Amino acid sequence: MEQLDVVILGGGVAGLGAALKARETGRQAVIFEARDSAGGLLDNFTIDGFRFDHAVHLSFASEEKVRAIFDRTPYITHPSDSYCFDQDRWLKHPVQNNLAPLDANDKVALIKSFLARPSDLAGDDYESWLRHQYGDGIAERYPIRYTQKYWATPASALSTTWIGQRMRRAELDEILYGAMTTETPNTYYTKEMRYPQQGGYKAFIAPLIADSTMRLGHRATAIDTAQRTVTFANGVTVGYQKLVSTLPLPVLARIADAPAEVAAAASQLKATAIDLVSVGFSKPIIKDLWFYIYDEDILASRAYSPSVKSPENAPEGCSSLQFEIYSRGEQSQYSKEEVIANTRAALVKMGIGEPDDVLFVDHRVLPFGNVIFDLGMEARRRTVLDWAAAAGIASCGRFGSWDYLWSNQSLLSGYNAF
Numbered sequence: 220m221e222q223l224d225v226v227i228l229g230g231g232v233a234g235l236g237a238a239l240k241a242r243e244t245g246r247q248a249v250i251f252e253a254r255d256s257a258g259g260l261l262d263n264f265t266i267d268g269f270r271f272d273h274a275v276h277l278s279f280a281s282e283e284k285v286r287a288i289f290d291r292t293p294y295i296t297h298p299s300d301s302y303c304f305d306q307d308r309w310l311k312h313p314v315q316n317n318l319a320p321l322d323a324n325d326k327v328a329l330i331k332s333f334l335a336r337p338s339d340l341a342g343d344d345y346e347s348w349l350r351h352q353y354g355d356g357i358a359e360r361y362p363i364r365y366t367q368k369y370w371a372t373p374a375s376a377l378s379t380t381w382i383g384q385r386m387r388r389a390e391l392d393e394i395l396y397g398a399m400t401t402e403t404p405n406t407y408y409t410k411e412m413r414y415p416q417q418g419g420y421k422a423f424i425a426p427l428i429a430d431s432t433m434r435l436g437h438r439a440t441a442i443d444t445a446q447r448t449v450t451f452a453n454g455v456t457v458g459y460q461k462l463v464s465t466l467p468l469p470v471l472a473r474i475a476d477a478p479a480e481v482a483a484a485a486s487q488l489k490a491t492a493i494d495l496v497s498v499g500f501s502k503p504i505i506k507d508l509w510f511y512i513y514d515e516d517i518l519a520s521r522a523y524s525p526s527v528k529s530p531e532n533a534p535e536g537c538s539s540l541q542f543e544i545y546s547r548g549e550q551s552q553y554s555k556e557e558v559i560a561n562t563r564a565a566l567v568k569m570g571i572g573e574p575d576d577v578l579f580v581d582h583r584v585l586p587f588g589n590v591i592f593d594l595g596m597e598a599r600r601r602t603v604l605d606w607a608a609a610a611g612i613a614s615c616g617r618f619g620s621w622d623y624l625w626s627n628q629s630l631l632s633g634y635n636a637f
């Protein structure tokens with residue numbers, strides 16, 4: 220059996236961050252990646268000359284360590300303008316500050332409801348937070364509806380610990396102003412979004428991939444923490460001095476034979492699976508970087524344009540879109556046929572191009588998208604992380620820390636894991 224110094228499970232940006240730390244501290248690290256390609260969620264795929272990332276992916280990293288790596292790749296800077304589709308209208312994001320396109324009666328009802336919002340302390344759940352922030356009218360018409368689509372979970376069952384700067388707090392002046400004019404300022408939490416000129420989002424981490432030792436096609440299936448060994452689906456077993464795992468905590472608990480109480484906590488950690496529906500158009504139809512979709516009859520909650528992120532993502536004269544559909548759990552709740560038919564109907568409903576402009580609709584599923592912040596999740600996560608630490612496993616990354624981490628934060632999570 221081969222004996223290794225640092226074994227890193229997962230070749231996404233967190234695993235690459237851990238390998239960087241190993242290089243900087245003079246340790247020998249080998250990354251083992253299940254797939255036949257590096258990058259994890261930051262990887263991409265190509266169909267007939269169209270490149271698609273795995274969901275939206277734009278960078279707003281501010282950390283010096285991360286910028287020093289990402290900025291080695293020439294990039295395009297985009298303003299963070301985005302839109303929302305609600306029934307037959309397009310509103311600027313965030314909707315509550317951009318109600319101008321609505322009928323006057325709707326605006327009056329929503330603003331009156333905002334003025335009458337509860338003034339007592341909000342409860343611990345997200346629905347209560349939304350009703351206290353925006354009033355019942357805005358909360359029910361927009362974020363409560365959207366939550367069910369994006370988190371595949373009712374707002375009443377979610378905590379609020381993930382919100383941070385992600386939700387714009389309600390201000391009367393902003394709501395009134397945006398109800399009267401579409402000339403509103405951009406209040407998104409980051410003004411600048413960066414994307415590689417060439418090679419898709421993965422190009423930002425190309426220097427890390429080039430400098431790391433990675434063995435592809437190695438899916439870890441068993442970890443023996445007493446013997447300090449990892450066994451892979453291809454029959455290989457290696458020994459380690461130090462083990463770093465970026466695997467999702469429920470997967471880690473399954474393959475590392477966690478005690479019953481930990482296994483039970485891990486099995487209750489839920490994330491969303493994402494149906495990625497990628498569309499190639501024969502014309503330059505798409506101009507918006509990304510948009511949110513509120514309508515329930517459209518399965519997708521969000522779409523973005525790879526060809527707007529970089530023209531190099533599509534053949535000359537063409538354009539592209541990718542839709543994201545969320546399910547609770549590691550599998551999609553929809554069939555491929557249903558997803559494709561629904562996406563084609565959505566294009567018609569939203570007035571995006573003509574059916575004849577569509578060159579292809581591709582469908583694939585990512586088993587882990589967003590960690591769901593169910594009420595009580597933090598305590599279950601603590602149980603699993605404490606067990607992993609005691610077993611000598613440095614668990615990190617978006618799914619190894621079980622947190623809402625952007626790519627820069629996942630990189631640093633791996634870097635700081637040991």
Ligand SMILES: Cc1cc2nc3c(=O)[nH]c(=O)nc-3n(C[C@H](O)[C@H](O)[C@H](O)COP(=O)(O)OP(=O)(O)OC[C@H]3O[C@@H](n4cnc5c(N)ncnc54)[C@H](O)[C@@H]3O)c2cc1C
Nearest residue numbers: 229231232233253259260274276277439616617624625626
């Ligand atoms: C919808 C969506 C949109 C996002 N948008 C942005 C954005 O705009 N900007 C931004 O900065 N970040 C964004 N992110 C976040 C970013 O994708 C993550 O923070 C980051 O990619 C996570 O990296 P990771 O290495 O922790 O996990 P992953 O990328 O998931 O890497 C884990 C790796 O482990 C491998 N693996 C799994 N099981 C095994 C096993 N048993 N054995 C061996 N290998 C295994 C997987 O194949 C994978 O390669 C987005 C994420 C999602 C889901």
